[in-house]
Every structure is written in structure tokens, then in C-alpha cells.
Amino acid sequence: MMAATPAAATPAAATPAAAPPATGAIGVPLARIEAREKVTGAARYAYEHQPDEVAYATAVPATIARGRISALDAAAAMEVPGVLAVLWHATAPRLQPVADGELAVLQSGRVAYRGQFVALVVAETLEAAREAERLVAIGYEPEEHDSLLREDHPGLYAPETVNPSFPAATSDGDVEAGLRAAAVAIDKTYRTPALHNNAMEPHATVALWDGDDLTCWDSNQGAPAHRATLAQVFGLDPARVRVISPHVGGGFGSKGSPRPQLVLAALAARVVARPVKLAVTRRQMWAVTGYRTPTIQRLRLGADAEGRLTAIAHDVVEQTSTVREFAEQTAVATRMMYAAPNRSTSHRLVALDVPTPSWMRAPGECPGMFALESAVDELAIAAGIDPIELRVRNEPEVDPHSGHRFSSRGLIACLREGAERFGWAGRDPAPGVRREGCRLVGTGVAASTYPVYRRGAQAFARAEPGGGFTVGVGAADIGTGARTALTQIAADALGAGVDEVRVELGDSALPRAPVAGGSAGTASWGTAVVKACRALRERLDGEHGGVVPPDGLRADADSEQDVADQEPMARHAFGAQFAEVKVDLDTGETEVSRLLGVFGVGRIVNPRTARSQLVGGMTMGMGMALLEESVLDPQFGDYVNHDLAGYHVACNADVRDIQAHWIDEEDPHLNPMGSKGIGEIGIVGTAAAIANAVHHATGIRVRELPIRLDDLLWAEAADGS
Amino acid sequence: MRPFAYEAAADADGAVAALARGTAAARYLGGGTNLVDLMRLGVEQPELLVDVTRLAHGAIEPLDGGGLRIGAEVRNSDCAADRAVRERFPVLAQALLAGASGQLRNLATTAGNLLQRTRCAYFQDVSKPCNKRAVGSGCPAIEGDHRNLAILGHSEACVATHPSDMAVALAALGARVVVRGPGGERTIAMPGLHRLPGDEPERDTVLEHGDLITAVEVPGLPWATRSRYRKVRDRASFAFAVVSVAAALDVDEAGGTVRDARLALGGVAHVPWRALAAEDALRGAPATRESFEAAAEAELAAAEPLRDNAFKVSLAHNLIVRTLLELAGA
Incomplete structure (x- = not known):
């Protein structure tokens, strides 16, 4: 293997x-080279660095979703023993503007979303800083806010590109004609909620100035890129800035770009002329460190009687903030997954009074493939064709979008090997007919993909x-x-x-x-x-x-x-995910009794860490299917379940039999290792496989994630028992 | 965090006296698994903490008639592992093990478990209104996120639920809470410890300031060996109940009729909800699905679901019937 x-x-x-x-x-x-350091606590994470004379900062979040700060009274806060400074836009040093408006911290009185950092307290101890934070009195001029994503929002617009630089819309052939000519067609809307990355280690920085030389111990996904931005913000020669990040406790995309705490820590350290440490609290992570936008996705698929696609249309509605445009590339994978003469995709955004969405594990592919792969399953059922067979029949020869040949494309091999390992053969497609005690049992499959960059x-x-x-x-x-x-x-x-x-x-x-x-x-x-x-x-x-x-x-x-010289080709990893679920007839509780993924990801450099990556992605995909949801309260414009008790990530007891496998795949067009990335593909398709299995078990098609017992309480066994 | 005083009491009288010397912002400290979180969040701002984990209330002792006296300091894991608890009151051991995580159960105490506060998101966020936390500020949960809040006994002021699993089992078992206060000792029969929110949602229980729970007495109930706790939650572990049921059933095997039943619901109200109407309907009824469904309907007729939690009524219904059927067949 x-x-x-x-x-x-x-x-x-x-x-x-x-x-x-x-x-x-x-x-x-x-085994991980730093495993011993990590399990013994010897590995130091950003916040654990302790320079002499270090001071502690805490950030103050806005409590309105839109408006202006009219006044700030720091008198009571400054009276707390040990408080060194209270900074806000009227007192903070000026910064150089950069592309990411989230980094213009304390530069204006404008509040763009609830939870945005609007002031900073620096003190001798963390306890003093936190107590003073509570006492900072901020006067607001609130304005009416608008924080709820709707598919009929009047502010929807087409962005110029979607992340990172794909065209926002594509069209080949005539989708309407393709749908009219279809023997079977489906037209369904799927929804995914806002999701938060929630790395185990919150974003944290310790900043130290030595003259005009700045050193930051920081938790991030790329020290050089963080240095470059930090130098820009402070108008420094990058050679004077150093960012050090030897150990990082997860990021899932949320640490791919600098977050406000990096700039705030450096800014505070300059003001108090001492090293300063600042960590984003778990709750603050729901506002200032990025998240996956909620999506509303309309999928239209048409196929001939043999299940060959005549049309694919994928139209996406999602949100961004008023601070910075982030356009998730939700429909991009649909452009190259399946062959069809008529294809179109589109993305529309609305800028709401919400935190700025950003990268979260497989941005685009993850929510997009939930919708596409659910729709393919629905089409297969409508056409009376096995869902694996339907996918095989729509395998493209070349990338339908670019026309480039694929460097390798292991989708069919993954589906076939997965079917063999999972025991797919002989599956009765009828929904709601398999009982095991008080539970309905079903199986589902979905394709997975991620680009090779x-x-x-x-x-x-x-x-x-x-x-x-x-x-x-x-x-x-x-x-x-x-x-x-x-x-x-x-x-x-x-x-x-x-x-x-x-x-x-x-x-x-x-x-x-x-x-x-x-x-x-x-x-x-x-x-x-x-x-x-x-x-x-x-x-x-x-x-x-x-x-x-x-x-x-x-x-x-x-x-x-x-890298610049490499031959233009369609380079992608593919996979197939299989799920078996058991749904309790009385309670609607869903157990994912088996989850099996097979991936075509080139050459595996380290099977141990690779398996962790793939199984970790699949587990996160299971959480997306059944658990994870950031709940927006339109009254306040923020995500109210902002802690790990309210926002459920999968725990050990949720994960039963989980397996990740890979096919032998030699691809000479990638890199000297012959490898494809494995950090994200594991989360792609998992939710669709589980939703498809839930339908197979219960006959209930859930098109809005997460699938909750609320949706399944009304399941009835179709066998009359 | 604001400064606070800490005092470790040596015995119950000392604890009560220490708290009485403090202001209204004094609190007893048990395992701290909820109180310390609330202090970090600014929801609780005590000026004095009186540590009550070393008062020699850490034992589980037999009572006449087959009951057990569970000391207030007994850790949840120790209580769940106790042989007498497991044999005589399986519903209680199961409820304890259904709560929180191993680490939390190792710290959490019997009294602290009973007195934990709601996990309503608005209560726990000091930047938002909440009648329970800031009297008269309003209840945004009624219009906001309330999927996992109350369907029974709520008021216009508060729709919070009590989060404890253990308390649901104790309510079903009719446990007595032994309380030492400035005026001496008294006992309160469960579920009477907790109160519905009415227009005073800031009061979770009938306890007065300074009252200290020293023990919980579970009276003997021989047929409670046939009892169980069934908790439905969104995540397989480490999640509060969406709906839970604590049930015990006494069936006359010869006649197939229910001699007696105990039933309580969790996750549905401001209190562990003793299902007295269902119990009444069950007594003397044949131990059949029809009777169990009638009992569930009798209890849930009073349900007033909010916009997003009507599913809890069906869920509670199904869970009652299923649990009773399992007990009847056991």
C-alpha cells in the first residue's frame, strides 16, 4: 500500500x-523528530517565551457590530496597580497601511464587526491587564448592523476573482440547453454554516524591540511571510525584523496570514519600551482570526439515461466583511471534477457587518465538494445508477476547464480500491431499509480532491x-x-x-x-x-x-x-471517501460506524505522519458533517457559541473505525519527491459521504450542515418494522 | 481577574461562619470546575472564596432502609465508581459518567454538581444582556440561539436549562439535600432544591446566601436496581444533554402492570424535571408501549417549545418510551 x-x-x-x-x-x-520535546513540555510555543521585563497585554473587543467609537475613558483601568498603558485609536502610534485592513489595528474609530479589537491594555501581569480590560469604558455611536447571509440579499455582487486568483465565474456551452436535454436532472440548494478553525494553540505573540530591531516569537504558518508584512506595517527594512516560530500548535489556515495580535504586540512593546506578550483568547478567535464563510450553493445537474452528465451548474452565495474582501473559491473544484459539455459556475458575495472570513482547511474544495458530491449522489439515485459507476462514467480525459492533461488522476482507482476495502459490492441502493436493533444503517460515498500547488x-x-x-x-x-x-x-x-x-x-x-x-x-x-x-x-x-x-x-x-518553468498541466490529488452510519430511530443520533478514505496523493514521504494528516482531515470532515457550526445571532451580529463547549469538534468517542489508505501513484510531473499535498484533501468529501450515508440509512436528505438529530427524528423504517 | 480572598474551612460550621463574614459576593469553592470558569469570564466576581473540599464530607455511607448518604465533597468519579451506588442506584452512576469528562469528574463534587449554573451562551457572555446574570437586562435567548434551551417551565424572563446529569437522577430518586445554614441544619427534597425561573431567574435554587450543602441522602428504593439514565447529546462525549431521561421501573412480573415508576428529564427546564404526571399515569397501568406513550404525552402536554426547539418535545417523548420499554424488558 x-x-x-x-x-x-x-x-x-x-x-x-x-x-x-x-x-x-x-x-x-x-516518528516525529520533536515528539519527545513536545510530550515532555520542552518544546516552547510562542507565548511561553519569557524575555526579561516582559509585560502582558490583553485586547479589548468591540461590543457593537457597526458604528464608531466616540470616547474612551481609561481612568479606572489605569488605576489598577501594574497597568502600564491603555491604547486606542486616539493614542496608538500610526502604522503603515497594508493590503489586509484587519492589520490596521487601533488606527480608526470605525467598528466593522462585533469583537473587533478596539483597545489594548498593557500591564505588569496578565491578571492586572485582564482586570483593567474590564474597566476600560468605551463610548460607542452604534449604527444599524446587517450580519445575516441570505441568498436574496440586495448587496450581493460578483467579485473580480475568488481565492486566490481564480475567475469568479465560468461558462462553457449552454447549461440551460444541457438541462433541457437531460433525461434526469436535479436542482437543489445546499448550505454550510460558518466554521471556525480552532487550532489548539491560540494565536499568540511575544514582541521585543532592540532599538529599531524587532523580534517576535509568534504562532504562525510561515515566519518569512509574517516578517515581510510586519516590516511593512512598521515601515522597517525587513532585515531588522525577525519572526521565530519553531513550534506551532495547529493553524488550519488561520495562521497563514498575520493576525491583529502580531501587530498589537509589537506596537505595545514599542509604546511601553519593554517586551510584550499577547495571546488571542479562545473566545476572541471567533472574531479576529478568520473562519470559513457560510455558503448557500445551488447545484443543477442533468444527465442522459446512462448517467452521462449533460450539464453542471454550481452557483454560490457567501459572505465577506466590510474590512477586507475574502471570496471563498467554493465552486472551483466543480470546474474540473467531471466531464460535461455544458458547465457553469459563479460566486456572489455580500459584505456584511461580520468578522472577515479567511482560509480554513481546504477553502473552496471543502464546502463546495459537500454540495457537488451530495448532488451527484442525488443524481445517481434519480438515474438509478450506482453512485460509483456514475462517477466513473463522467471521468474527463483532460481538465474540462483548462484543457490541460492531468499529471495523474487517481479518482477511479481510489473509488475502486475503496469499494473493495469497504465492501461496497452488492449494496442495495434502497434508502431506509436496513435495521440493526433500533438503528437504521446506511452507506455513502463521495469523491475528494485538492489541487497540487x-x-x-x-x-x-x-x-x-x-x-x-x-x-x-x-x-x-x-x-x-x-x-x-x-x-x-x-x-x-x-x-x-x-x-x-x-x-x-x-x-x-x-x-x-x-x-x-x-x-x-x-x-x-x-x-x-x-x-x-x-x-x-x-x-x-x-x-x-x-x-x-x-x-x-x-x-x-x-x-x-x-517552479516557474514547470509544464502547464492539471495537477490535482483525488480521493474517495466511504462512510457507514447508524441512525437511532428514536433519537435521531447518528454514529459514523465506519469511515474509510483512499487517496491518490503521489508518493508518500512518511506514512506515519501522512496517515495522521489524512485521518485528521477526515475526522474534521466528520465534525463538519455532524457537529461544527458557528451560530450567528443577528441581534448582536456575532457568533454566540464562541467556546469549545458551545462549538463542538469531534471527540474520540465520535470516531469509531476510521481508515486512510493510498494507492501507488507515480507522478513524474510534480516535484523531486513525486509527492502531492496531504494536509487538506482528507476533509474534502467527508461530509458528503456522511450525508449520502444518512440518506441511504433514513431516506432523509439533509442539505444543510451540520446534520443534527433534529433533522432525523422523523425517520421511519421503510421495512415496516 | 480581580483580587479575591481565599479561606479554607476546617469544618461545616467554620465554612458557614466564614461565608457569613463575607459579603453577598462570597462563594463556596468545591471542585471549581464551573465557578472558576465563570470567574474567568467575569460572570462571577467573588470577593471571598471559602474552600469546602476539606470538611470531612467525603464519604459515602449506608442509610437505614437501603439508602446512601453521599458526602457533599465526594468527587463525581468516586461516586460513580462506588460499589453501593452502582448496585443500588445504577441510574445515578450512569448519570455521573454521562457528564463532563474524566478530568472534570475527578474534580467536581456532589454539591458543586448540583449547584452548577446554566451553560446558556448569553448567561456566559458579560457583553450581552441576561436576566439571570444582570437582573432586568433582558433575555436575548428568546429571540436568539435557543435550540438547546427549555421547553418546560420557562418564563418570559428566562429560558435557560439546568446542565447537570447527576441532578436528574437524584430528582428521579427523590434524594434529600442536607443543608447547613446560619440557622442550623435542614433537608430539602429533590427536585425541590432547584426552582423555575419565574420573574426571579437570578435564583437557581431555594438556598439562601450562606447555606452549605453537606450531603445528599438517597433513600432506599429496592427496585431502583432496575433503573437507567439515557442521555442524548450532539457529540458522543463531553457535551451537555439535548434531552436526558432518568428512569426506574417497578413492574409486577405476574400481572405485567407497573407498580411504581420514577421518571425525570434533563435538558428541558430550569430544573431537573421530575415527571410526576407521567409517573401518575404509569402507576397501575400495564407495562406496554401504549402505557408508556400515554405517560410521555401526559408529561409533555405542558411543553411550550421555543421557535427552534420543538424537536425536543418529540425527542423527550421517544426517549421516555424507549427507556421505559428497555426497563420493562430488562
């Missing part, structure tokens, strides 16, 4: 040197005089196992053992590298690391006879050109 052929590292066209003898480091289930990066590799190698890259390990995977990749390229290689990452002083995002980390960083390691090996062997010179030897690499 796992690729057992490490020698088959597929040399990308642009790799400079011939591959050295493989050491077998790639494909081995190496790669960005340019820099890295160095150094042979140390005392033996061993050091590899540096400004990468981030947000709990994914990146440090471990890069060690394996470097060892493989150096022809060395993994215990001879030390990887440095999580520091903007290291060679510039892109953020851990878009499932592109390993591919992007790995390309530069391999290039640096091979160059080092070549010089070491060619110029030094394999003997490390007394001062060591270093090679640097930049993969920018290699």
Missing part, C-alpha cells in the same frame, strides 16, 4: 544534479566539520510533521541517514520560504531542500573528494525558476 520503492524518486526536469544513491529515507514511517523557496544545506548535515529553510511545522518529512527528504537527497541531518525551520532568518498552506509545504520546501542537498553532495564529492573541509561546506538553492 505504501510506496515501497524509494529508489523511484522521480527526477524533475529542472533538478540540476543526478540523484545520489537513495538511502531509503523517503517512505519510512519515521508548489511555490518557489530557498534553502541551504551545510556539511558540518564535525560530521552531519544542517539544512535550513524558512518552513513551518504546524503539527503536520513537516520537520520530520523534510529531514527524510534531505537525507534522501544527501545520501545520508536521517540521524545525520538536522533541519532548521520556523525562523525568518532562514532562507525565504512560502507559508504552510494550500497543502504545498512539503512540495515547495522539499524542492528547494533537494536542490540544495544535491548541490552540496555534488560539491562535496566533486571538489572535496567527499571530505568535509575544516570550515564545513554550504550550498544554497532557490527553486523559484524551477
